[in-house]
Amino acid sequence: MMTLDKKYRDELTIALRMHEISGRRVGEVLAEVEAHVAETGEDPVEAFGRPREYAAQVAAQLDRATGKRSTMEVVASGAxxxxxxxxxxxxxxxxxFADTATIPYTLKDTVALLTMLVLFVAGTMLFFLAFTAKARNQIYAGVAVGAFGLAIVSQIVIGSVFDDVTPLYEMPRWAAIAVGAVFALGVIGMLTRAIRRGRVVYPKAG
Structure with missing residues (x-):
């Protein structure tokens, strides 16, 4: 009995995850491919196509109800x-690490963080498109690298343009620690949920 090549299985798993397909559905797809190869002995590339191509084909047939998150949901959760x-x-x-009881945040601080956030999210989304789009993959990858590079350059430009002296708002040390801790817990919670959703689960036999 022929078994599915580990390289093909791993590449298909990654390709399916790039399309934000749930771990349960990924498990079902892998089980279908493995069963077909075992029964027919056919090469998976000939039967289903290359991993990225087959993943795109599977993703095109799914929606939120069948295991694939919408683009807006992906962008919103990533942001x-x-x-x-x-x-x-x-x-x-x-x-x-502040030396004072109150921490000032200037216009420069706020604009720098917001700019970094926008460019980082944009670069990440373009990076995913480079692996999932059917065409212009290299263009998406190039623009993604450009966005990450621009995020670094923007911090230098913003530092020389915006006011870094006058406080835009202030926050007590204890409040900064509390808000930072709550935000950190939020990140942990969202990542934990994403990991659980992405865990590959094979369908139960019978």
Whole structure:
């Protein structure tokens, strides 16, 4: 009895996950491919196509009810995790290591964080498109790298343009620590949920 090649299975698993397909549905797809190969002995590439191509075909047939998150849901959850991580780490570290009882946040601080957030989320989404789009993959990858590079350059530009002296708002140390900790817990909770959703679960026999 022929078994599915580990390389093909691993590549297909990653490709399916790139399309934000649930772990349960990924398990069903893998089980179907493995069963077909075992029964027919056919090469999986000839039977189903290359992993990325077959993953795109599977994703096109799914919706939220059948195991695939919508694009808006993916973008929203990604932006939420990034925002909680960036602002949470900033507040938490400032609160833990500040020398004063009150921490000032300037216009430069706020604009720098928001710009980093937008470009980071955009770069991440483009990175996923580079692995899931049927065409122009290299263009998406190039623009994603450009977005990450621009995020770094923007911090230098913002530092020289925006006011870094006058406080836009202030926060007590204890509040910064508390808000940072809550945001960190939010990130942990969302990532834990994503890990559980993405865990591959094979269908039960019988």
């Amino acid at each position: 939420a995790v990034a925002a909680l991580a960036m602002f949470g780490s900033d507040y938490l570290l400032d609160g833990l």
